Amino acid sequence: MNVLFVCAGGMSSAIVVKALKEEGKKHGQDLHVHAIGSNEVAEEINNNWDVCMVAPQIRHRFKQINQQATEAGVPCEAIPPQAYTPMGGPLLYKTLNELVE
Amino acid sequence: MSKFVNFLENNLSAPMARLSEQRHLLAVRDGVISSLPFIIVGSFFLIFAFPPLPESWAITQWAAEHAADILIPYRMTMFIMSLYVAFGIGYNLAKSYKVDPLSGAQIAVAALLLTITPSVVEELGFVLPMQYLGGHGLFVTIIVSIISVEIFRVCKQKRITIKLPEQVPSSVSRSFEALIPVAIVIFLMTLITVVMGVNLHHLVDKIAAPLVTAGDSLFGVLVPVFLITFFWSFGIHGVSVVGSVARPLWEVYLVNNSEAAANGAATLPHIAPETFYQWFIWIGGSGATLGLVIAMLLFARSKYMKNLGKTVIVPSLFNINEPVIFGMPIVLNPLLIIPFIVTPLITATLSYFVVSFGWITPTYIMPPWTLPAPIGAYLSTGGDWRAVVLVLVNITISVLIYLPFFRLYDKKMIAMEQDDSTNTVQN
Numbered sequence: 001m002n003v004l005f006v007c008a009g010g011m012s013s014a015i016v017v018k019a020l021k022e023e024g025k026k027h028g029q030d031l032h033v034h035a036i037g038s039n040e041v042a043e044e045i046n047n048n049w050d051v052c053m054v055a056p057q058i059r060h061r062f063k064q065i066n067q068q069a070t071e072a073g074v075p076c077e078a079i080p081p082q083a084y085t086p087m088g089g090p091l092l093y094k095t096l097n098e099l100v101e
Numbered sequence: 102m103s104k105f106v107n108f109l110e111n112n113l114s115a116p117m118a119r120l121s122e123q124r125h126l127l128a129v130r131d132g133v134i135s136s137l138p139f140i141i142v143g144s145f146f147l148i149f150a151f152p153p154l155p156e157s158w159a160i161t162q163w164a165a166e167h168a169a170d171i172l173i174p175y176r177m178t179m180f181i182m183s184l185y186v187a188f189g190i191g192y193n194l195a196k197s198y199k200v201d202p203l204s205g206a207q208i209a210v211a212a213l214l215l216t217i218t219p220s221v222v223e224e225l226g227f228v229l230p231m232q233y234l235g236g237h238g239l240f241v242t243i244i245v246s247i248i249s250v251e252i253f254r255v256c257k258q259k260r261i262t263i264k265l266p267e268q269v270p271s272s273v274s275r276s277f278e279a280l281i282p283v284a285i286v287i288f289l290m291t292l293i294t295v296v297m298g299v300n301l302h303h304l305v306d307k308i309a310a311p312l313v314t315a316g317d318s319l320f321g322v323l324v325p326v327f328l329i330t331f332f333w334s335f336g337i338h339g340v341s342v343v344g345s346v347a348r349p350l351w352e353v354y355l356v357n358n359s360e361a362a363a364n365g366a367a368t369l370p371h372i373a374p375e376t377f378y379q380w381f382i383w384i385g386g387s388g389a390t391l392g393l394v395i396a397m398l399l400f401a402r403s404k405y406m407k408n409l410g411k412t413v414i415v416p417s418l419f420n421i422n423e424p425v426i427f428g429m430p431i432v433l434n435p436l437l438i439i440p441f442i443v444t445p446l447i448t449a450t451l452s453y454f455v456v457s458f459g460w461i462t463p464t465y466i467m468p469p470w471t472l473p474a475p476i477g478a479y480l481s482t483g484g485d486w487r488a489v490v491l492v493l494v495n496i497t498i499s500v501l502i503y504l505p506f507f508r509l510y511d512k513k514m515i516a517m518e519q520d521d522s523t524n525t526v527q528n
Binding site: 007042081 | 131408430432
């Protein structure tokens with residue numbers, strides 16, 4: 001599954017990306033996760049992503065990103081703050097799976 | 102308490118954060134950010150020209166003799182940053198209107214260049230005064246870039262363009278579509294600069310002068326510092342919101358300081374460029390949370406805090422602290438929000454006085470923000486070892502302020518963990 005992460009500069013999500021990948025492995029799922037900054041969404045969103053997840057610290061931009069994702073036909077969801085930590089893998093994985101269903 | 106927090110979130114932080122998403126602010130923000138690589142790389146040539154080494158060394162003397170040559174890459178990048186910013190604003194604003202971004206960028210550059218009058222110099226011919234393309238020109242750049250792209254997109258949307266038959270290739274027809282708006286912008290700018298003889302840069306400099314002074318005052322430092330941690334207390338990226346408005350001003354300070362340094366000035370004009378905040382205040386990220394993480398590593402007794410301390414220390418050293426802010430969490434957690442807001446206000450005040458007394462060189466070089474603070478502060482001040490001392494003092498202060506609050510929170514966590522374990526035993 002291809003997961004697109006959006007945060008302010010693409011830096012902080014990199015840490016959370018690792019947590020999500022490890023959680024995916026535990027469930028025997030190989031996740032391809034890529035973190036980008038919010039101003040790269042327009043260019044990146046059409047490159048074959050299954051889901052788009054938005055970091056909590058830029059939730060004031062969620063509406064705009066959600067619109068771009070919806071136009072591209074990619075389901076989009078905000079990441080809950082409790083999941084946005086190095087130890088938030090399980091919750092993040094759950095959020096992801098709920099989004100895909 | 103939670104009612105009060107909800108009230109603040111719904112009536113203050115959320116609307117303000119949305120305000121920063123305004124189309125033109127967003128274009129200015131992305132335009133300025135797009136120029137940062139050139140500022141970062143360009144500013145490093147100032148270190149090469151004035152290396153922080155003993156004056157008696159041969160390499161220092163060689164650099165001093167060749168400073169003008171060494172600084173050429175700096176002059177072509179950071180020194181004329183407004184040219185890069187105009188392109189960036191024009192591009193991003195046009196893109197947000199879904200009109201051709203390249204045309205938008207080019208029109209903005211043309212409008213900026215037409216605010217300057219070239220002069221004729223013997224042997225060289227026409228020469229463009231570069232000073233107006235630097236920090237001094239940034240406000241004019243923002244204004245003319247926005248106006249010219251607005252003209253462009255209004256023409257496009259009202260179809261005031263020259264239409265060519267469909268058989269013409271799209272690249273050709275696109276350049277014809279920009280013909281009328283380009284003509285309007287060029288006539289308008291020529292009218293102002295040449296016919297009326299107005300120097301927009303002098304005019305805007307005068308209007309902006311009070312703002313430039315205010316932003317560099319102690320109050321002008323404490324307000325953004327407070328707002329940034331205030332936004333983060335609700336889990337909103339504070340620098341990204343506040344920076345949308347304040348960053349142009351911060352870059353003006355930085356570029357002015359670097360210009361003075363390149364000219365060999367003894368004192369630099371500004372205290373508070375963005376680098377001041379980055380290296381002296383946001384040590385470990387917004388809220389100076391490296392102090393909190395150190396307190397966590399040294400004194401944590403609960404399992405959760407011990408684990409968290411180990412996982413967040415490395416990103417914290419590189420000023421990435423979302424894992425701390427959301428992991429503790431600090432967000433919507435009154436007990437930790439207090440030191441999170443208070444600590445930076447205190448270290449900011451101290452740093453402001455230390456720099457304004459001339460005990461430390463003001464920052465004028467922009468190292469990448471992910472460097473550990475002592476290294477970043479050292480490079481940013483052109484190699485002033487006293488800046489490293491200030492960073493270490495500020496880290497100590499932040500550990501001391503965070504510690505009592507952290508201990509209280511840690512105790513709560515221990516109590517919760519014990520509750521959990523007794524519950525599981527009973528179940």
